[in-house]
Amino acid sequence: xxxxxxxxxxxxxxxxxxxxxxxxxxxxxxxxxxxxxxxxxxxxxxxxxxxxxxxxxxxxxxxxxxxxxxxxxxxxxxxxxxxxxxxxxxxxxxxxxxxxxxxxxxxxxxxxxxxxxxxxxxxxxxxxx
Ligand SMILES: [Zn+2]
Ligand SMILES: [Zn+2]
Ligand SMILES: [Zn+2]
Numbered sequence: 001x002x003x004x005x006x007x008x009x010x011x012x013x014x015x016x017x018x019x020x021x022x023x024x025x026x027x028x029x030x031x032x033x034x035x036x037x038x039x040x041x042x043x044x045x046x047x048x049x050x051x052x053x054x055x056x057x058x059x060x061x062x063x064x065x066x067x068x069x070x071x072x073x074x075x076x077x078x079x080x081x082x083x084x085x086x087x088x089x090x091x092x093x094x095x096x097x098x099x100x101x102x103x104x105x106x107x108x109x110x111x112x113x114x115x116x117x118x119x120x121x122x123x124x125x126x127x128x129x
Contacts (some may be wrong), residue, residue: 031051032066032067032072036056036062037050049062049063049066050066051065052066052069067091068092072091073090073091075095076096077099077100081100081105082107083114102118104116105117106120108124
């Protein structure tokens with residue numbers, strides 16, 4: 001923090017940028033750690049995204065919404081799709097599930113190469129090595 005004070009005099013421009021980023025960061029952290037707000041629409045309980053205010057039926061959807069608003073992708077594949085080195089990340093559980101379902105890869109028993117799920121049937125019928 002002392003360095004911060006020093007910077008204020010030494011480099012006011014950089015200080016301004018840094019404190020703006022810090023402000024933004026604390027805003028982002030605030031959004032991440034606050035849960036979706038309960039709202040009632042025609043007497044039905046719904047959930048409002050803390051970032052954009054969009055109304056969602058389910059709490060987890062409202063919470064996922066704030067991730068995509070912030071451009072965050074906290075749902076990591078970690079190999080759930082079948083490719084152990086997969087490092088893809090998604091902003092919602094739904095998108096991650098879709099990736100695992102559609103982008104899933106399978107190892108061909110004959111050539112040992114990974115094939116996407118869509119290609120797998122075609123590949124095994126062609127793969128003769
Ligand atoms: Zn949102
Ligand atoms: Zn994956
Ligand atoms: Zn093969």
